[in-house]
Amino acid sequence: MSDVPFSAEERAAVYRVIAERRDMRHFSGGSVAPEVLARLLEAAHHAPSVGLMQPWRFIRIRDTQLRGRLQALVEDERVRTAEALGERSDEFMKLKVEGISDCAEVIVAALMDGREAYVFGRRTLPEMDIASLSCAIQNLWLAARAEGLGMGWVSLFDPQALADLLGMPDGARPLAILCLGPVQGFYPAPMLVLEGWAQARPLEQLVYDNQWGVQP
Template identity: 70%
Template sequence: MTNAFAADEAKAVYRAIQERRDMRHFAGGEVAPEVLRRLLEAAHHAPSVGFMQPWRFIRVRGEGLRRQLHDVVERERVLTARALGQREDEFMRLKVQGVLDAAELLVVTLADGREQHVFGRRTLPQMDLASASCAIQNLWLAARAEGLGMGWVSLFDPAEVGVLLGLPEGAEPIALLCLGPVHAFYEEPMLQRERWARRAPLASLVFDESWGRPSDLFDPLSSSSSSSPVEPT
């Protein structure tokens, strides 16, 4: 007896992972309410340390608030460009967000009162952020399966966003999620396509026993080295 998915079901999971993209170009349109509920349900089924469920989602529907959030992002974009030094001009040519263009804008925040959750966080308090990131990834993969693009915008001052959204003390925004129909998904990550960075070889990131010791998973003689269930895009 096996607990594995059927082959076509497993392949679909790996396809969503491989074809997920951080999208910056959107086609307007809308996301049907039942689809948005499914996506948020997927996010809410993410794992969380101590089952703390630290994620909160704020759906931004008003154009005025969207423009205010866009202004916050734009100010940080300029400051980030300056901090990049020699790459300032290159960065400013990149499209880094779709706050005004996407069908839906969701702000993900960490809940207030997180200090009460000690289980799994006594020595690693940042696990609240890790847990919320899992929820975002669930939403992202579900969106790709539904044929919708999503982009995670992190260029903002959390304090400014907190004031705009009326967050209680202790709550913290971590993401502006631009979500909606797109004309096409990028064939490769946008920042790789724009020659900003490239995906590191997996073999350089996996070690055996101790830091820096290459893993024999990637030994060319290993039969497992070519067993990926889906060809990468």
């Protein structure tokens, strides 16, 4: 037990923000104050990273026309994904998959170039750079929820096309288009559950005891 434990109220706030985080697709315009955006990015920067490589790079998309080109990339992949889904194609096309034109801020989260130089913790698990960036994104997400802001992670895009559009060097790789900003309200449950696309599984189905597939 820590010598300086968090209070019951502080612990409750941590668990609440985790439980109430949502992958948002509906935004209400507005803006994010510079000092709030700075806090969110600082929270992301506090994420753990393998070998302390800090592979994250964040590109703030402030140009309206550039936003439109990002949105076009997403729309292209949305159509391709629908085609790949076969019988669920029409159902998928009814889903709202991004809020690029409506949100206050668009941030592309990417992996830096030169990652091959970092071996510590990655010799057998090179994908730990992705895990590290994902931790940074989750930090940003939770901080945004605590600030009363919505955030959505968009992954429907061709990584090379987006890298080319943003002038990324060889070896750099975009992982997420993040839509961030004020919302009218947060979904009471994950949007894909509300839309009937999928159902969340209970934790007890996903916890094993000593061996794969053995329930406690």
